[in-house]
Amino acid sequence: MANAIQQRVPEFCPEVDEWQVYQEQLEQNFEANGISDEKIKKAVILSSIGPQTYKLLRDLSHPKLPKEQTYEKLCKFLSEHYGTQVSIWRERQKFYCLQQLDDMSMADWYAKVRSAAVNCQFGENLSLILKDKFVTGIQKKEDI
Known part of the structure; x- marks a missing residue:
């Protein structure tokens, strides 16, 4: 070799x-x-x-x-x-409840959303669902 x-x-x-x-x-x-x-x-x-x-x-x-x-x-x-037995429904419930934390960067938020989707089995809809969750879970900032 x-x-x-x-x-x-x-x-x-x-x-x-x-x-x-x-x-x-x-x-x-x-x-x-x-x-x-x-x-x-x-x-x-x-x-x-x-x-x-x-x-x-x-x-x-x-x-x-x-x-x-x-x-x-x-x-x-x-x-x-x-191996762990994963409940798809429980994983999806956790996924949809995610919210960006105050001190979390956009890159870290994106990584958290991607990671949470791993066991959700979204299939062909994954990309669209990730985009939706990313946007809807962003921490709302006070207007200046």
Whole structure:
């Protein structure tokens, strides 16, 4: 592997990291390093999840050991355990209630609106709904 990046994967910390985001970064690390071999992917994930998560994965894999599972199966176990069940309706209710804070810049407000829309599943209407929410949630300033 000439010119490979060979960057170490940071340890997964369940108290701080979201599994889905971590897995996406892991996949990008594989891509950057030209790793497609199942055996290597499995070794990387098992050596980068930390002892607490490894123990959990061992329990979820029982009666097999994690090393006896496929990479996809390991990711599935962790996704099912760490994944959150999202209520689209609750997410939309929170989205529509957003208001820009007094000290929030327009860039930060836009980022907050975009972030809040992630789990709302607006589909093809996303762009229009984002524009509407951005405008209707802007903090009203006193006229000078």
